[in-house]
Amino acid sequence: MGASARMRLQLQPPAIMAEVERLLAGRTRDIRLKGELRRLFQERSWPRTAKIIRAWMTWVIMLDALTLGLNAVLLPRAIALSMILPACILPPAALASAFVWTKPRAFWLQRLSITGGMFFILMSVALVGVGAGGEFYERHLNIMLFVATTAIIIFAVPLRWTLTVAAMALGLYLFFQLHNPRLETGSAVAATLFFASGIIATVVARRTMNILAQKTFLLELRDRSRVAELADANARLERLARTDPLTGIANRRWMMETLHRLWSDGMKGRDAAMLMCDIDDFKSLNDRLGHAEGDRCLVKVAGIIQSSVRRNRDHVARYGGEEFLVVLPGADEREAAHIAERIRQGVEAASLPNPASRVAPYVTLSIGVAAQAPDDAIASPEQLQHRADAALYLAKQAGRNRVVLHRPDPPGS
Structure with a gap:
């Protein structure tokens, strides 16, 4: 048959x-x-x-x-x-x-x-x-x-x-x-x-x-x-296990599996970049407007990030409470910075209310960017993520609502 x-x-x-x-x-x-x-x-x-x-x-x-x-x-x-x-x-x-x-x-x-x-x-x-x-x-x-x-x-x-x-x-x-x-x-x-x-x-x-x-x-x-019903139920459970229930995008577990697969399939970090995105003063938004408005903000921001990346190529996941991790296979530093800026501007243009923010009366996003440098040793996904996180920390220190690229420390520093 x-x-x-x-x-x-x-x-x-x-x-x-x-x-x-x-x-x-x-x-x-x-x-x-x-x-x-x-x-x-x-x-x-x-x-x-x-x-x-x-x-x-x-x-x-x-x-x-x-x-x-x-x-x-x-x-x-x-x-x-x-x-x-x-x-x-x-x-x-x-x-x-x-x-x-x-x-x-x-x-x-x-x-x-x-x-x-x-x-x-x-x-x-x-x-x-x-x-x-x-x-x-x-x-x-x-x-x-x-x-x-x-x-x-x-x-x-x-x-x-x-x-x-x-x-x-x-x-x-x-x-x-x-x-x-x-x-x-x-x-x-x-x-x-x-x-x-x-x-x-x-x-x-x-x-x-x-x-x-x-x-x-x-x-x-x-x-x-x-068997078909069981397979369908298993597939739904698998999707639920890999999907953030609030925003509908991938969760941290799925992103870790994706990183492992990408690096195992031969990419090995070549021409790859990561964005670590964090909503500015999100705790203050929750305290002032309530958790329902905070959840709405997370859903909106997730949608903006998802719509700003390259379809069927890039990967977006909710990494923590108000943090989002974006993986850009095949992107160099310039392209990664361009995508990060597009995400930041998209969130800013949405004008989602955040009266408790120290930056603006609306929701803003700080983004750290890390890309594999052509001349550097190939970075593991953990190393690339650590660099993006460090760049995000610098963006927060510099006043938030900005994109910061990770720069390697100069020799001897």
């Missing part, structure tokens, strides 16, 4: 899954697939059923040809010649049926290929014996019933089709036995009833196999649905 088919099995509407649960809760023998469930089952089972039908038709043609060849060698010429014409009915009928099952086709055409094809195949086998007469008459009628029985056993088709094949086989057997000059009417009917009991038992067995196959399909559908 292809990937798209597996996905269709996994993702089913609640109404379908409710019907699956209802059928599985009842008795196995009462399972009946209807509507969309029946369509899904047919789609699921078609490749295997088609392969079996094509193989059976192919072997019937080969055995027919082999039998004709042996008859031509072993039997008298007149008898062998009488068998050729009726035997020629079988190959085209079997080939036509096999062709229909080379790819999915209309339901009515598939049904016609089985019922019509089997009628001509059974008729061909019976007429071979009727044409030869004598001992071959009843022998080929028995062979015809054997052919029908094998088809009933291995063709996983709807029960109505199976019943049609069984009825055709018994009907042909009775018809030709009634016209058998070597058999009385009572004997013909008795023989038909005898074989009917065996074919009916075979049909019942086929029905049981169909029901068990449908139950297996329902169990698979339920299991796949539960």
